[in-house]
Amino acid sequence: MPELPEVEIVRQSLHKKIKEKSIKKVIIRNRNLRFKIQSDFESFLEDKKIIKINRFSKYLIIHFEKENYCIIHLGMSGTIHILDNKKPLKFTNSSFYHSPLLPKKHNHAEFIFDNLKVIYNDPRRFGFFEIIKNHQDLEKRFKSMGPEPFSKKFNINYVLNYFKGKNKDIKSFLLDQRFVSGIGNIYASEILFACKINPFKKAKQLNKNECLKIILNSKKILRQAINRGGSSIRDFKDILGNQGTFQREFKVYQQDGDDCKRLKCKGIIKKKISSNRSTFFCNICQN
Ligand SMILES: [Zn+2]
Structure with a gap:
């Protein structure tokens, strides 16, 4: 998708x-x-x-x-x-x-x-x-949908309030369009890797600094992907027939079994399937 x-x-x-x-x-x-x-x-x-x-x-x-x-x-x-x-x-x-x-x-x-x-x-x-x-x-x-990651409404007060008392894991929230709009399975994994946050950590357990990282990296990763023409999976192309190149920069998505790309991390990228979706993460720096 x-x-x-x-x-x-x-x-x-x-x-x-x-x-x-x-x-x-x-x-x-x-x-x-x-x-x-x-x-x-x-x-x-x-x-x-x-x-x-x-x-x-x-x-x-x-x-x-x-x-x-x-x-x-x-x-x-x-x-x-x-x-x-x-x-x-x-x-x-x-x-x-x-x-x-x-x-x-x-x-x-x-x-x-x-x-x-x-x-x-x-x-x-x-x-x-x-x-x-x-x-x-x-x-x-679009009223019932959450703000886009680029929106000013996607800020620390919004995120901290939203996560209060929430038992669901952070990856599920990034995919939940009522919380934030436009993020899917590929970019959710990439964003959490950039934050060094375990995808299965409960939202209510995230501290302020971690929430800030999620906000900043959501904007950063999506902006980078747009600048690279998106991710070309099965031959996605733009109007000039150019392929996107962000897939070459995936750090965790579909990289399971590889060594972690973070400098000095000795971890391995793992894949875990829950409710029919694959989640990719490093077993050390995202632990
Ligand atoms: Zn790592």
Whole structure:
């Protein structure tokens, strides 16, 4: 599943290509995504001009004129492809999971512009589209979600208060979108390694200094990942066809069995599976 940095790369690609353009036509081939695409979806989007593409957490938000919005969530396997009309063979993928052999039968939605088209492909159909018709509803949509790691709201008072009396482990909190938005399994492991905190430590047992480290490293690791074009797992690429390179900098994620990359640490990276998720950590510096 793409996490915040990969969705940010998709956002940048889309913003570059379709801002200030009008959607000429929308073709829906399969309405049955995670939420059924509503019947007025096509007529709502056609002839609308795009102002910009924003993002909140893992949600892409297309801003149209007059406070109209379309939210796109890529779910588990959603990919966005931009095809240039002038160079029909040039196929530019801009999503997390990508295969050049992606079956066309999963091209569920097409958005036609003057010079290009944007295709949404999603084999597992966990992604979705949602249209929103005013600014208040857009704010309401994300109200129950926690702040992004980059937000000023993700600060020491917020974290200390949130963790008070909480028995759940810190890794689970980093994945809990009500606490903080946009972090998934890859970056949660990397952030906790950077903090030298054991992923299974209970949140209520973290001291102020450890909470500060979590806040700072969440921002730092996600920022680095965005700067590296995200993590290319299964061939994620940006609009220019460049792969992300953050996967080369993974310190613990999928590094189990390797020596710890921290200087002078003699530890080994371990993998532990709980509730169907793998957690990676060093058995010495994160003990
Ligand atoms: Zn170590």
